[in-house]
Amino acid sequence: MRLLAAxxxxxVLAPVAASSPDAPASVCSWTIHYRAHDGVLRRAFVLLPAxxxxxxxxxxxxxxxxxxxxxxxxxxxxxxxxxxxxxxFAVVNPEGQGxxxxxxxxxxxxxxxxxxxxxxxxxxxLPWLRIDRRRVYxxxxxxxxxxxxxLAARRPRMLAGVAAFDAPADLALRYRDFEGLRRGAWLxxxxxxxxxxxxxxxxxxxxxxxxxxxxAALAFSGxxxxxxxxxxxxxxxxxxxxxxxxxxxxxxxxxxAPVVQVVGRWGHCRxxxxxxxxxxxxxxxxxxxPQPVSAxxxxxxxxxxx
Numbered sequence: 001m002r003l004l005a006a007x008x009x010x011x012v013l014a015p016v017a018a019s020s021p022d023a024p025a026s027v028c029s030w031t032i033h034y035r036a037h038d039g040v041l042r043r044a045f046v047l048l049p050a051x052x053x054x055x056x057x058x059x060x061x062x063x064x065x066x067x068x069x070x071x072x073x074x075x076x077x078x079x080x081x082x083x084x085x086x087x088x089f090a091v092v093n094p095e096g097q098g099x100x101x102x103x104x105x106x107x108x109x110x111x112x113x114x115x116x117x118x119x120x121x122x123x124x125x126l127p128w129l130r131i132d133r134r135r136v137y138x139x140x141x142x143x144x145x146x147x148x149x150x151l152a153a154r155r156p157r158m159l160a161g162v163a164a165f166d167a168p169a170d171l172a173l174r175y176r177d178f179e180g181l182r183r184g185a186w187l188x189x190x191x192x193x194x195x196x197x198x199x200x201x202x203x204x205x206x207x208x209x210x211x212x213x214x215x216a217a218l219a220f221s222g223x224x225x226x227x228x229x230x231x232x233x234x235x236x237x238x239x240x241x242x243x244x245x246x247x248x249x250x251x252x253x254x255x256x257a258p259v260v261q262v263v264g265r266w267g268h269c270r271x272x273x274x275x276x277x278x279x280x281x282x283x284x285x286x287x288x289x290p291q292p293v294s295a296x297x298x299x300x301x302x303x304x305x306x
Contacts, residue, residue, distance in 0.1 A: 014109075037111070060089055064148070090129065135160050137287065175188060175240065
């Protein structure tokens with residue numbers, strides 16, 4: 001774990017080689033449809049390197065990227081910029097569907113099942129796209145990070161790694177913390193509709209959607225996990241009691257678990273972008289080549305601590 005922490009420290013300090021985020025020519029987007037667990041037909045947007053296609057189709061890694069609370073799948077595609085081309089991987093951005101709501105699925109078990117079915121859905125819709133099933137990952141922020149972690153807990157054999165940014169790990173605590181957010185009463189009402197009640201009236205339903213209650217499964221899953229959280233997050237306001245608590249519990253259960261946390265001082269999910277910390281997270285997963293750290297960059301000031 002010390003070695004992994006040192007690697008994270010070096011990568012966080014490394015500068016990002018950025019290029020244009022506005023529909024980069026090096027990336028193309030394909031729209032597919034999949035049948036959600038409730039029978040409704042939903043869309044997913046598949047990002048691919050522009051060179052990839054029916055006439056050039058080697059096996060390619062896939063990232064499943066569930067969107068955050070209230071953010072649609074199309075908006076989620078914008079966090080990726082030209083990274084699929086730089087890393088030679090595919091990214092699927094599904095619309096998602098909770099028990100009752102679409103943009104507020106909050107880790108619904110049916111939604112997690114849908115995420116688990118996406119590789120097969122893609123191959124049915126784009127039969128020329130060959131996914132390397134040994135290199136399927138999940139990356140998301142906020143609610144999307146919560147669902148990426150739940151996918152790892154429920155489908156560990158599916159995933160080769162997870163990166164979760166500013167993710168809630170305890171949905172019951174999240175429900176209570178809504179009180180401090182703008183439109184908090186409205187969010188609580190949506191949570192009751194989606195989950196089926198309050199944490200007091202249906203604690204089991206909230207536990208089913210909380211990665212913290214799946215810590216044992218994550219600790220012994222063998223799936224490498226990255227937990228990114230911020231002390232300045234004003235949305236998931238108590239990261240220490242959310243992703244931080246999950247990190248501590250995983251290591252308490254299994255000190256050899258391949259988990260690392262990156263703690264910094266950024267706005268909610270601000271680092272989950274093509275030109276911020278997302279390339280660093282992907283390098284840790286082996287999806288981008290390592291970037292050498294120069295003496296000048298290593299001496300610079302970082303907003304992140306391991």
